């Protein structure tokens with residue numbers, strides 16, 4: 001007897017906006033060797049001396065700005081996505097988070113208890129990064145290997161230029177465009193440049209030249225920079241937005257190492273100073289609105305831009321529960337079920 005199921009994976013949020021809950025979450029998140037990819041002793045020291053004393057209170061305040069009656073926007077939206085996808089397919093759809101709850105460990109236990117033999121693992125990240133897609137997959141596989149080593153698994157690959165994803169992104173974003181917009185900014189979550197180099201299997205291609213991540217290359221199956229550029233290019237082509245009215249930047253830096261640039265906060269200031277008046281910002285690395293979109297762009301970004309002279313900045317919502325996005329996920333599940341049926 002076989003039983004198939006799908007598992008949606010996302011990053012996770014603290015359980016509440018209390019400082020102890022946020023501290024627990026940040027401790028789990030930033031203790032991940034794929035997020036702070038430095039020697040373990042150094043990571044522990046940095047966490048203890050520089051991050052955990054002050055950041056939990058600052059982040060708790062930021063979370064309070066976006067928290068809803070049902071909880072964190074990321075969790076609430078992810079649960080809604082799970083419900084909507086479940087309604088479109090005829091197998092159970094589970095939801096797990098890399099950090100916090102519902103934890104990957106608990107959800108794999110539930111999946112095992114329900115007798116699942118074939119699991120489609122769906123990291124809800126369009127782009128490959130060791131700190132997002134890779135760590136989610138590694139954690140899920142560790143749990144499966146220890147709890148149910150015979151379970152068969154299949155992985156949804158990063159879908160950064162999948163025409164169906166691009167179509168869903170265009171359909172959800174385009175209604176927010178206005179004729180008098182001066183600029184559409186694609187703001188992606190940043191990562192340290194070091195992690196782009198580490199994810200380059202050749203260790204000789206990515207970030208070696210200014211334009212090395214632009215074009216297709218065998219090293220780019222794991223190149224976050226290339227994949228963000230590719231999403232932007234595909235979106236511009238599919239949406240018809242004039243390229244000269246677009247820009248790209250990377251947000252959410254932590255610590256002082258060089259991260260992928262240009263940095264969103266610096267760019268918003270520059271645009272304001274250079275006379276750009278009306279900006280729309282979309283964040284295609286996130287499929288659900290969360291702290292990093294609602295607070296960092298929709299609140300702080302607005303201040304940065306208007307204080308520098310800009311008139312208005314609007315955040316374009318992520319795909320969230322948009323029907324085209326739900327269809328994308330449901331279709332990928334159905335396609336996997338067809339391959340299962342044809343191979344069994």
Ligand SMILES: C=CC1=C(C)c2cc3[nH]c(cc4nc(cc5[nH]c(cc1n2)c(C)c5CCC(=O)O)C(CCC(=O)O)=C4C)c(C)c3C=C
Nearest residue numbers: 011012013035059074129131132189191254285290291292
């Ligand atoms: C979209 C993919 C993401 C990548 C890549 C990523 C890398 C990355 N993040 C941090 C540090 C933090 N990120 C935080 C929040 C956060 N990050 C993502 C996604 C990616 N992160 C999401 C969806 C969220 C929002 C979570 C929510 O609850 O809404 C935070 C926590 C908040 C804060 O204190 O600022 C941190 C910290 C690093 C260091 C990193 C790559 C190395």
Ligand SMILES: [Fe+2]
Nearest residue numbers: 011189252292
């Ligand atoms: Fe992050």
Ligand SMILES: [Fe+2]
Nearest residue numbers: 206213223226
């Ligand atoms: Fe690259």
